[in-house]
Amino acid sequence: MTIRVLGIDPGLTRCGIGVVDVEPDRRVTLVYYGVVRSEPSAPIEERLLTVNAGLEALIDEHEPHAMAVERVFAQHNLRTVMGTAQVSGLALRAAAARSIPVGLRTPSEVKAAITGYGAADKKQVQAMVARVLRLAEPPQPADAADALALAICHAWRGDAPDARATGASSSLTPAQRAWLAAERGTKR
Template sequence: MRVLGVDPGLTRCGVGVVEGVAGRPLTMIGVGVVRTPTDAELGDRLVAIERGMEQWLDEHSPDHVAVERVFAQHNVRTVMGTAQASAVAMLCAARRGIPVALHTPSEVKAAVTGSGRAEKAQVGAMVTRLLRLDAPPKPADAADALALAICHIWRAPAQNRLQQAVAAHRTPGASRTQPAPGISRTPGASRTPAASRTSRTLKGPTA
């Protein structure tokens, strides 16, 4: 599985590509940051992010895209920019038919470090260790993007099993109680145990 992790941001949008499967060593394919000038118009900045995302998608052809889920913060302006960059990343992936997953910061931290309250330095250190890098990726946005990709690779199998279970449960007409293998039920058949029915059938008239 090849995953493109995206740490959305209007000024710096971290991107990182990781390849591998859960339970085995992972490999970093690429890491970087898509930047936009702070003095540019909002529309132009979003176009720049779109072009940067398209380049990464063209170059690395990921199977999945993992984006950090945006949460409300005290700085509404920062949150708006992050949400707009996130939407652009999701749009680029959806346009190509690439599945998109959203992971919260605490989910990513817990997956990579074991603690949902880990500091950025801890996340960077663990990313460096897990991907066998010489040094933590800079800036922190790049390391966070790799952490998102790692998180998705490790969580995807469990999420897929959960989705399949939910889909099976919601299947229209599915019976909650399935008969034993090899036994079929005839509509309207008596619920009297088979042994009792047989004994009555074999019992002949009294002489």
């Protein structure tokens, strides 16, 4: 059976979306990629409304069997982390409202799944995404390529619980481990 997976790289200015079909033999085919944008000068509530509408339209258009959302870490991108967290909340809610199973994936997990190397750089990931999907060029913009990588990772790793649930956080940086521990409410 072909499984369709929709990946979301949450963001307020550019939210990356990637959709792939995965065959039982792990072969992956591109279905869609793009970004949902909102105007940085617009009020935050209008931006969230715009991004949510775009996300929901793409979910309803592509009817994925599963969704993956990139896990947001507060240590990264302090400048944009609030908007990113807010969009991730919208994406998770949109999945739950449609009873579409959704998982969170860390950037390191995605890199490891795509390149075999958790500390791979962006260019290596994008090149591998193009190769896996048999595209002549890496998809642009980078947010869309990231969303495709997320969808491919999620499809290949199947319904394996994410690092948070299993405690299998070996692919995390020390800062990410600290953040996950804080999220879990454990003493550090």
